[in-house]
Amino acid sequence: MKVKPKIGVVSCSGECCSLGTVSRVATRMVLEDLAFGETVTICLPLFLAGDSGERMFAEKFPTVSVDGCHKLCAKKAIEKYSGETAASVDVEELLDSWGEKPPASRRKLNINDQAQSYRVAREIAREIEAVKEALDG
Amino acid sequence: MPENPILIIPCSGIGKPFGTISRDATFRVVDELRKGKAETNCLSLLVMGDEEATRQIRESTCIAVDGCPLACARKNIEIAGGEIAAYFRVMDLLRENRGLKPRQVTFLDEDGLKLSEMLAEKIALKVDDLGGGQP
Numbered sequence: 001m002k003v004k005p006k007i008g009v010v011s012c013s014g015e016c017c018s019l020g021t022v023s024r025v026a027t028r029m030v031l032e033d034l035a036f037g038e039t040v041t042i043c044l045p046l047f048l049a050g051d052s053g054e055r056m057f058a059e060k061f062p063t064v065s066v067d068g069c070h071k072l073c074a075k076k077a078i079e080k081y082s083g084e085t086a087a088s089v090d091v092e093e094l095l096d097s098w099g100e101k102p103p104a105s106r107r108k109l110n111i112n113d114q115a116q117s118y119r120v121a122r123e124i125a126r127e128i129e130a131v132k133e134a135l136d137g
Numbered sequence: 138m139p140e141n142p143i144l145i146i147p148c149s150g151i152g153k154p155f156g157t158i159s160r161d162a163t164f165r166v167v168d169e170l171r172k173g174k175a176e177t178n179c180l181s182l183l184v185m186g187d188e189e190a191t192r193q194i195r196e197s198t199c200i201a202v203d204g205c206p207l208a209c210a211r212k213n214i215e216i217a218g219g220e221i222a223a224y225f226r227v228m229d230l231l232r233e234n235r236g237l238k239p240r241q242v243t244f245l246d247e248d249g250l251k252l253s254e255m256l257a258e259k260i261a262l263k264v265d266d267l268g269g270g271q272p
Contacts, residue, residue: 011151012179012181013149013179013180013181014179014181015146015147015149015160015163015164015177015178015179015180016177016178016179016182020179024151025243025244027151028151028242028243029243032242032243041151041152042152043148043149043150043151043152043156043207043209044149044180044181044184045148045149045180045181045183045184045209045210045212045213046207046209047184048183048184048209048212048213048216049207049208049209049212049213049216050207050209071182071185071187073179073181073182073184073185073187074181076185077181077184077185080185081184105168106164106168107161107164107165107168109244
């Protein structure tokens with residue numbers, strides 16, 4: 001029986017603005033709900049702070065990067081230290097395309113902010129499905 | 138006394154509640170308790186080697202806040218050439234408060250919020266000790 005690899009989902013840390021919070025919360029929604037059991041994650045700073053094992057992550061798992069802003073730290077750091085990303089999600093770009101503003105608070109997401117995060121999570125899940133289909137060939 | 142605000146860098150932990158607690162406490166300090174006297178920035182920028190973030194780290198009085206023993210915040214600040222004036226670990230706070238058992242990662246539960254509040258108060262006092270400046 002062929003074992004399907006799990007998909008890596010790596011979020012930026014995004015402490016500087018609420019877009020980072022949306023990025024992390026949406027990533028957690030994918031891990032806990034939308035693609036539960038099919039996905040794994042890693043804390044981005046471990047690429048520098050961990051032992052060299054963490055740098056095998058993107059080689060071991062086809063990885064989707066999730067970035068809060070246009071600086072694309074997650075995508076760039078993964079590609080710098082670990083390997084090519086299989087897909088990427090830019091939350092700032094998504095919200096712009098939907099005509100939505102980021103949450104007012106980076107600490108507390110209200111009910112509308114949480115719904116926005118879930119919408120982003122669905123976009124991440126869509127990318128994961130596309131990666132899985134590509135793997136299935 | 139530092140002219141710049143104290144720079145608080147929490148870990149980016151996403152797998153367990155400890156990282157969420159470190160960030161929540163940091164946001165309480167920079168956005169509420171010591172607004173204007175302390176600020177934060179993305180740890181990811183340091184990982185990426187961002188020039189502006191690296192300069193800020195080197196020119197600031199830094200507080201590192203780590204969720205787990207892997208100490209990503211502390212190590213990444215040091216790698217960037219920053220000096221750590223104070224260091225907090227969520228695990229230490231958990232040992233001091235064994236009755237509190239945070240379980241939720243995405244949105245902190247009651248115990249997680251209590252720990253975050255306690256940690257934020259400790260960090261805020263340290264910002265005062267370090268003479269947090271105005272932006």
